[in-house]
Amino acid sequence: MYSGEYVPPTLTIDSVVFQWSAEQGLSVLLIQRSYEPFMGAWALPGGYCAAGETTRDAMSRVLSAKGGIDTDRLGLVEQLYTFDTVARDPRGHAVSVTYTGLGRDLKPAPGDTTQNPTFWPLQKLPDLAYDHADILAYALQRLRSKLSYTNVVYALMPPLFTLSQLQSCYEAIAGRSLDKRNFRKKILASGFLKETEKMHATGAHRPARLYEFQQQTLQTSDHIYS
């Protein structure tokens, strides 16, 4: 089939890199495009993937070059989904293999090829180029879904945290407030956390117990069957 006539689509990668802090809430890394199409517009960091390079390697290369972020600094990198509608790039059919990255305390390093990389709070996003608003929405939905059966937030939280801080991170991802008592009961029953001997004291409040994650890798928890 297709021999001699087969024309593949262009292959690209795009990255959705999230981080969370108590001050900024959940934020996502965007770059400001320095050439056409969509010159000047904000976009997810993305670029071409050529024959001979894996999409994961292309993701690291592009994220470093345009976004100023070293993927080794991310606590979790996962392939998200492949977006492939024919008209998504005005230059011609471009299929994008997308990745989600989660990290903490990320500061984009400036460089000759970086394109104004900036973490934008999800609450105050600018318009995005291409179908990047769809890609971001899908990444957020997937992250939300993983809240319910994995320890995925380990990659966003500091090494030690209070249950209140953890709940804030869950709420930022879920996009709504959670019942404190119910949250604590379920998160402690999940087996994802380890209680430490350390306490966190803030102002007039009673000192709060500090926790850490049992593992800094993705774990799932079985619910319906086990």
Added chain:
Amino acid sequence: MYSGEYVPPTLTIDSVVFQWSAEQGLSVLLIQRSYEPFMGAWALPGGYCAAGETTRDAMSRVLSAKGGIDTDRLGLVEQLYTFDTVARDPRGHAVSVTYTGLGRDLKPAPGDTTQNPTFWPLQKLPDLAYDHADILAYALQRLRSKLSYTNVVYALMPPLFTLSQLQSCYEAIAGRSLDKRNFRKKILASGFLKETEKMHATGAHRPARLYEFQQQTLQTSDHIYS
């Protein structure tokens, strides 16, 4: 970047189509390759995706042409993962966007281009071409994981079924036996099922209640937070 020199990898699709029956357990659709490479070997149905065609459309086209299966007959089709190691195809770098399909009572229709499509029980698989054993293992792992937080088996089960039949399907996917009492408690608590007025009588056994799924689309159930 790359203008004038950029060479994209070949883009392909591969499908992992599962069905389940009490007699065969879980089985997967394989075709027998009729040309090189891997001529004569068993493989997942797959083929090229050209510029201008979405991977989902290519999946339907190839599954019909080589596998004799109409995707409209499937209860669920989902993009699985994109496999892209550089050496996975001896002809050159080929990136494969893979899909999972779930159905019931599927009988591959013979045709001029079909390649001996056959449902193979997972217990008795032949050697597979390319990295298709890895793709199948990943599809099974994903399906297994979805057992715990979705109603995914709706696409494999007949419209009416007993809880024993449902448990058999869960066990076929999980690859191990499940505790009957615990399974019933959790599956009834999930909210995925609807009890019917109908009973199923088999030989000397006490007639068993028949159930159906509330919805014939994918639903998730929240566990850790809600």
